[in-house]
Amino acid sequence: MAGARVRTNSAARVLVMMAVQLWVMLRSVEAATYIVGDATGWTNTANGGASFYSSWASSKTFEVGDILVFNFVSGQHDVAVVSESNFNSCGTSNTISLLTTPPVNYNLTTNGTVYFICTHDSHCLQGQKLSITVGTASGPTASPPGTTPSPPGTTTPPSTTTSPPPPPNSSTGSMYVSGGVMFISMAVCLLTMW
Numbered sequence: 435m436a437g438a439r440v441r442t443n444s445a446a447r448v449l450v451m452m453a454v455q456l457w458v459m460l461r462s463v464e465a466a467t468y469i470v471g472d473a474t475g476w477t478n479t480a481n482g483g484a485s486f487y488s489s490w491a492s493s494k495t496f497e498v499g500d501i502l503v504f505n506f507v508s509g510q511h512d513v514a515v516v517s518e519s520n521f522n523s524c525g526t527s528n529t530i531s532l533l534t535t536p537p538v539n540y541n542l543t544t545n546g547t548v549y550f551i552c553t554h555d556s557h558c559l560q561g562q563k564l565s566i567t568v569g570t571a572s573g574p575t576a577s578p579p580g581t582t583p584s585p586p587g588t589t590t591p592p593s594t595t596t597s598p599p600p601p602p603n604s605s606t607g608s609m610y611v612s613g614g615v616m617f618i619s620m621a622v623c624l625l626t627m628w
């Protein structure tokens with residue numbers, strides 16, 4: 435009798451631990467941390483220059499809540515958040531923010547494109563620049579079809595490119611799923627303990 439009771443309790447404990455682990459796993463999927471340039475880090479000597487960082491970024495999907503980590507040697511590089519035109523011209527006037535102490539952890543807080551360059555010497559011109567787009571490219575500015583009447587006298591140019599519909603926001607969905615899984619696991623635990 436006592437033995438059976440112990441077995442149920444340990445089974446419940448295992449289930450609780452599994453539920454917690456699952457919850458932690460699902461939570462970690464929602465907010466990701468990205469090491470910029472991976473092992474190469476944030477440098478002006480990356481193989482391929484600017485295309486190195488653009489291809490690094492193109493393989494990833496950035497969401498609000500994610501964190502970019504710039505690894506570099508202190509004093510040799512920095513991370514400047516700049517406008518699109520400064521990004522294109524490697525201009526260092528009117529930088530939005532300048533982060534100089536490595537590792538620089540940059541939190542992605544809003545949807546849209548963020549532009550990073552290094553302001554040391556000609557590092558940006560050598561390719562030490564990174565632009566990333568957070569969230570879907572279309573963003574919240576997309577208007578529902580058929581609701582924008584064209585003003586008279588203007589002709590709408592024929593659109594040859596059809597943009598795919600924006601993917602559903604999965605982060606809120608997975609939140610609900612993880613919440614549901616958590617609830618079911620807890621219910622199972624409680625039932626086995628009775």
Ligand SMILES: [Cu+2]
Pocket residue numbers: 477478510511512552553554557558562
């Ligand atoms: Cu640099």
